[in-house]
Amino acid sequence: MTTFLKPRSVATNRDKLLTAAELAIVEKGFAATSIEELITEVGITKSGFFYHFRDKSEMVKALLERHLAEEAVWFEGLFARASTLDDDPLHAFLIFLRLLQEDMERLTDVHPGCIVTACVFQERLFDRSIHELAADSLLGWRRQFHAKFKEIAAVYPPRIDVDLEDLSDMLTVVTDGGIILSKTIRDKGVLARQVGLYRKFVKSIFAPRH
Amino acid sequence: MTTFLKPRSVATNRDKLLTAAELAIVEKGFAATSIEELITEVGITKSGFFYHFRDKSEMVKALLERHLAEEAVWFEGLFARASTLDDDPLHAFLIFLRLLQEDMERLTDVHPGCIVTACVFQERLFDRSIHELAADSLLGWRRQFHAKFKEIAAVYPPRIDVDLEDLSDMLTVVTDGGIILSKTIRDKGVLARQVGLYRKFVKSIFAPRH
DNA sequence: GCAGTGCTGTACCCGTGGTGCAGTTTTGAA
DNA sequence: TTCAAAACTGCACCACGGGTACAGCACTGC
Numbered sequence: 001m002t003t004f005l006k007p008r009s010v011a012t013n014r015d016k017l018l019t020a021a022e023l024a025i026v027e028k029g030f031a032a033t034s035i036e037e038l039i040t041e042v043g044i045t046k047s048g049f050f051y052h053f054r055d056k057s058e059m060v061k062a063l064l065e066r067h068l069a070e071e072a073v074w075f076e077g078l079f080a081r082a083s084t085l086d087d088d089p090l091h092a093f094l095i096f097l098r099l100l101q102e103d104m105e106r107l108t109d110v111h112p113g114c115i116v117t118a119c120v121f122q123e124r125l126f127d128r129s130i131h132e133l134a135a136d137s138l139l140g141w142r143r144q145f146h147a148k149f150k151e152i153a154a155v156y157p158p159r160i161d162v163d164l165e166d167l168s169d170m171l172t173v174v175t176d177g178g179i180i181l182s183k184t185i186r187d188k189g190v191l192a193r194q195v196g197l198y199r200k201f202v203k204s205i206f207a208p209r210h
Numbered sequence: 211m212t213t214f215l216k217p218r219s220v221a222t223n224r225d226k227l228l229t230a231a232e233l234a235i236v237e238k239g240f241a242a243t244s245i246e247e248l249i250t251e252v253g254i255t256k257s258g259f260f261y262h263f264r265d266k267s268e269m270v271k272a273l274l275e276r277h278l279a280e281e282a283v284w285f286e287g288l289f290a291r292a293s294t295l296d297d298d299p300l301h302a303f304l305i306f307l308r309l310l311q312e313d314m315e316r317l318t319d320v321h322p323g324c325i326v327t328a329c330v331f332q333e334r335l336f337d338r339s340i341h342e343l344a345a346d347s348l349l350g351w352r353r354q355f356h357a358k359f360k361e362i363a364a365v366y367p368p369r370i371d372v373d374l375e376d377l378s379d380m381l382t383v384v385t386d387g388g389i390i391l392s393k394t395i396r397d398k399g400v401l402a403r404q405v406g407l408y409r410k411f412v413k414s415i416f417a418p419r420h
Numbered sequence: 421g422c423a424g425t426g427c428t429g430t431a432c433c434c435g436t437g438g439t440g441c442a443g444t445t446t447t448g449a450a
Numbered sequence: 451t452t453c454a455a456a457a458c459t460g461c462a463c464c465a466c467g468g469g470t471a472c473a474g475c476a477c478t479g480c
Contacts, residue, residue: 013426028334031241034467046469048427055469120394121331124238135395160414166403169391170384173404177387181379184330185345193376194383201411204370223457244436256438258458266437421480428475437466444459450452 014052016042018063025115030060030122057126060119064130067115068137075141078103089151090206097199104192114179142168156206167202174198224262226252228273235325240270240332267336270329274340277325278347285351288313299361300416307409314402324389352378366416377412384408 011019020041024033035056039049053059082096116134119126145168153164178191221229230251234243245266249259263269292306326344329336355378363374388401 029332031332032334035469036467044426045428047429050469051425051427116394117327117390118331120390121328122239122241124242131394138391138394160410162407162410163403166400166407169400170404170407173384173387173391173400174380175387176390177383177385180327180330180386180390181348181383184326184341184348190379190383193373194380197372197376197380200370200372201414204411204414245438246436254457255459257460260438261456261458423478423480425478426476429473431471433468433470435466435468437464439464440462442460444457446457447455449454 013042013044013048014062017044017049017052017059018066021059021063022067022115025060025063025118030118030125057130060126061130061133064115064119064133068133071137074103088155089148090156093148093152094199094203097195097202101192101195101199104195105189107188107191114176117176117179138172141172144168145171152206156208158205159209160205162205167205170201171195171198223252223254223258224272227254227259227262227269228276231269231273232277232325235270235273235328240328240335267340270336271340271343274325274329274343278343281347284313285310298365299358300366303358303362304409304413307405307412311402311405311409314405315399317398317401324386327386327389348382351382354378355381362416366418368415369419370415372415377415380411381405381408 017038020038021033024037035046035049039046053062078096078099079092082099083092085095086092116137119130119134123131142165146165149164149167174194174197175191178194181194182188182190227248230248231243234247245256245259249256263272288306288309289302292309293302295305296302326347329340329344333341352375356375359374359377384404384407385401388404391404392398392400
């Protein structure tokens with residue numbers, strides 16, 4: 001779950017603030033990111049900041065909303081490309097995972113860490129609505145992936161007994177966990193390799209024995 | 211990676227500070243945890259705090275060290291129990307995973323979130339040594355699990371082609387990712403179920419077809 | 421010509437992390 | 451019992467960052 005392919009051409013100062021905040025938060029965390037540095041980067045004053053956002057927490061909410069929307073577009077694009085390449089639900093999903101993996105390999109540097117995670121680990125600094133935003137997003141992915149897996153399972157009876165909802169969750173789990181591991185040991189390849197491993201798992205569950 | 215089974219009977223004030231900090235950080239994050247609240251809980255003054263720790267960051271370092279040590283003891287205990295129950299490397303590892311899953315099911319509430327993760331997402335608030343501590347710990351687990359998998363693979367040739375180091379990483383990935391997902395959607399069961407799913411993956415890779 | 425949008429400037433409050441240091445109590449070994 | 455080190459207390463003080471309050475200005479589009 002990361003920044004990926006953002007045009008952001010005719011950005012307003014509000015947008016610029018969000019972008020600056022995103023970069024800073026991903027790089028050094030929310031608490032270490034001061035309003036001061038954001039406004040100097042954008043070139044406005046403190047009053048300008050508080051004109052756009054009631055407080056720092058509201059800015060994070062806006063940031064999260066924008067991020068989740070972009071992420072949804074990203075995933076949807078991958079899904080679309082995958083299903084044009086193959087009609088079969090299993091093959092399409094495996095292609096989707098491959099495309100996801102490739103995108104992750106291409107990520108800059110040690111990759112942007114997940115904003116969602118950063119938010120969840122700051123809980124009390126924000127209000128409930130931010131947490132709910134993150135939760136809804138993750139539950140949304142569960143729903144979407146679960147639907148795909150049900151489709152797949154209808155055609156390819158699973159070779160081992162797994163809960164398809166858990167399997168759906170596992171993709172977000174592997175992604176978020178992969179980001180953490182990548183960030184911690186400073187090896188950007190880990191994330192993509194973990195997605196690749198997840199792909200092999202999915203394949204081994206559904207793909208018929210050759 | 212969590213708090214589990216801590217005696218901490220004759221705690222010094224320093225230990226009490228660490229414990230209070232651990233609870234607070236896990237519950238609401240590092241930034242939202244003030245020195246003030248820790249010292250009032252323990253019953254000492256601000257001067258007392260700075261007698262024990264140069265600054266907040268040093269406290270986190272001490273906390274992390276204590277946590278990693280306890281975690282190591284926990285895992286070692288599970289490994290030991292598992293290998294007394296079965297000599298076979300694969301079966302022992304699967305038992306270990308089952309025990310791990312059971313422990314995770316038993317975790318209080320929505321479970322303690324991983325301190326390591328909390329630290330990684332605050333990067334710039336701490337010094338490099340804290341990051342290295344976390345990285346060394348995760349690389350240590352990779353080494354240990356990798357050794358086990360090599361042992362297993364020697365007896366049970368893998369049925370699908372997976373990188374054993376990636377497979378080792380996947381356990382920490384699933385754990386950390388599982389904690390995040392659990393925390394986000396407020397469902398404590400997710401973590402254990404994800405470990406269970408990982409177990410099925412390991413089993414399906416190595417276990418001979420029935 | 422006028423209202424809204426998007427700001428600036430100034431002044432000010434408070435919580436929190438952190439410093440410095442002198443003095444006091446507690447503890448444990450000789 | 452003594453004495454030194456460990457474990458604090460108390461107080462004064464600073465800087466930074468988030469946040470408030472509010473008056474005023476500049477630009478845009480109708």
